[in-house]
Amino acid sequence: MKPCEHVSALPRPEPPPGSDTCLECVAAGTHPVQLRLCLECGHVACCDSSPLRHATQHYEETGHPVMRTFEPGEDWRWCYEDQQLT
Secondary structure: OOOOOHHHHOOOOOOOOOOOOOHHHHHHHHOOOEEEEEEOOOEEEOOOOOOHHHHHHHHHHHHOOOOEEOOOOOEEEEEEOEEEOO
């Protein structure tokens, strides 16, 4: 597996969160299961275990490849482009 090169291209410092929850879930009346933070723009969205998968939808609409967990006590990133933890 090749190493992810997208992390090194991310803005530093990382962008501040645009919200404290998935606003798309709020608008749809659903509950996000786990939250993710886009490390390109600060968008907060729900993970693929949530009914509407807004983090994946954000990647598909914007091409922003790396999200990190936005859950307390967790520290990992996912690259959609490379399909791997970084």
